[in-house]
Amino acid sequence: MQTHLVLAGSTAPPTGRFLLALAVILAVAFALARLAQRVRQPAVMGEIIGGILLGPSLLSLFPGDLETRLVPPSTLPYLQLLSQLGLVLFMFGVGYQFDIGHLRTPAAQRQVAAVSLSSVALPFALGAGLAYGLYPWLSKSELKTDGPLGPALFLGTAMSITAFPVLARILAERGLHKDPLGSVSLACAAVQDFLAWCVLAAVVVVVRASGPWPLARMALESALLLAALVLLVRPGLGWLLDPARPWAGGTALTHAVLVTGVLLTAAATDEIGLHAVFGAFAFGAVAPHRQIDATAPQVPERIEQTSLLLLPVFFTVTGMSVDVSGLGGRGLAMTAAVLVAACAGKFTGAFGAARLTGAPPREATALGVLLNARGLTELVILNVGLGLGVIDTRLFTAMVLMAVVTTLMTGPLLHRVRPPHPPAPGRPSAVRPVREAG
Numbered sequence: 001m002q003t004h005l006v007l008a009g010s011t012a013p014p015t016g017r018f019l020l021a022l023a024v025i026l027a028v029a030f031a032l033a034r035l036a037q038r039v040r041q042p043a044v045m046g047e048i049i050g051g052i053l054l055g056p057s058l059l060s061l062f063p064g065d066l067e068t069r070l071v072p073p074s075t076l077p078y079l080q081l082l083s084q085l086g087l088v089l090f091m092f093g094v095g096y097q098f099d100i101g102h103l104r105t106p107a108a109q110r111q112v113a114a115v116s117l118s119s120v121a122l123p124f125a126l127g128a129g130l131a132y133g134l135y136p137w138l139s140k141s142e143l144k145t146d147g148p149l150g151p152a153l154f155l156g157t158a159m160s161i162t163a164f165p166v167l168a169r170i171l172a173e174r175g176l177h178k179d180p181l182g183s184v185s186l187a188c189a190a191v192q193d194f195l196a197w198c199v200l201a202a203v204v205v206v207v208r209a210s211g212p213w214p215l216a217r218m219a220l221e222s223a224l225l226l227a228a229l230v231l232l233v234r235p236g237l238g239w240l241l242d243p244a245r246p247w248a249g250g251t252a253l254t255h256a257v258l259v260t261g262v263l264l265t266a267a268a269t270d271e272i273g274l275h276a277v278f279g280a281f282a283f284g285a286v287a288p289h290r291q292i293d294a295t296a297p298q299v300p301e302r303i304e305q306t307s308l309l310l311l312p313v314f315f316t317v318t319g320m321s322v323d324v325s326g327l328g329g330r331g332l333a334m335t336a337a338v339l340v341a342a343c344a345g346k347f348t349g350a351f352g353a354a355r356l357t358g359a360p361p362r363e364a365t366a367l368g369v370l371l372n373a374r375g376l377t378e379l380v381i382l383n384v385g386l387g388l389g390v391i392d393t394r395l396f397t398a399m400v401l402m403a404v405v406t407t408l409m410t411g412p413l414l415h416r417v418r419p420p421h422p423p424a425p426g427r428p429s430a431v432r433p434v435r436e437a438g
Helices: 015-038 043-053 066-070 073-096 106-137 149-160 164-173 180-208 212-240 251-272 276-286 289-295 298-319 328-356 361-371 375-388 393-408 410-417
Strands: none
Touching: 015 043, 015 073, 015 298, 043 164, 043 298, 043 375, 043 393, 073 164, 073 251, 073 276, 073 298, 073 375, 106 149, 106 180, 106 328, 106 361, 149 180, 149 328, 149 375, 149 393, 164 180, 164 361, 164 375, 164 410, 180 212, 180 276, 180 361, 180 375, 212 251, 212 276, 212 289, 251 276, 251 289, 251 298, 298 375, 328 361, 328 393, 361 410, 375 393, 393 410
């Protein structure tokens, strides 16, 4: 007898069909992740490409309706739920890792501030201007906003992002995670992502609000939630997880508190009208590191590993909206324009600001190359924009291709700008294995 579930009044697919689709997704992700590592790319890039290949971009070219056979449409609502869970847990990890306190010197802080602002402002301006130019080509039936303002604000924000987790992985693999270049680039990426998420939250509020009062209400509720996280939740978690408490010392309580907290905060931001990822990021940012590291330092890593298991599902759901074969002439022109604007904005903004703050030409060039990586963080933002209806599927496809290309090119370009130095005889390599991260 086949087991059926009911979701939103509809009958679910047989359990076996859903599990088969999940097995296909994870197997493809694992195989392409290993292949990516063999060509010196982050494993997550193989998983992203695997998700795209399981969509219409590749499978629609073959006979036999492979796309619906491997991942039946009836399984997509359930895969979507799994992907959102993985995304929420992943964004908790991004928020938890948000820390630029290791840059103590005023010179480094000035450089980080200048490079971060410049490499956010210039891509934002180029992206917004490009959106106005591309607006006549967008499919108005897929847009949920009137006029080009929403697409312009969103595209500017999406152009401004840097993939902090992928950047950390690239630096660690090349032994640059403790290098001054690595510290500055990671700090810049953290600041840029924080600024981009703040701007994106404002864009979501503006786009979703139907008038002055709903706009004010969403802004007020968002501010109240953020204040509650900083003033109430963070001290409360610090007290609850303090090693001096009689119940402290085990991982079960910490794990339950953190997972429950991130899900509740994500649900709160979703209820406000923002995306759930905002709440997950904010909760991770306010989680008390000192108490967690003292009582259960392995818990954040466990949550991260759970998210990494589910992220291939997110990549596949994303890949279902990507159709490279259906771009056409205008779509290819969109892709080229997006790629040029993204690379020019990030590299020029970072290189120029770094040179003005005293960085040598080679270091400034390397910094521009590193901050041009988009990776998974870009896909998260693009999915928010597609759900908002501020971009159509063709521009979504062009932006996904830009995210993939800019991340794939980072490693080879960095190798040319900053070739790795071989370790001294008798000394081990500086590169240490790190966890897979998106």
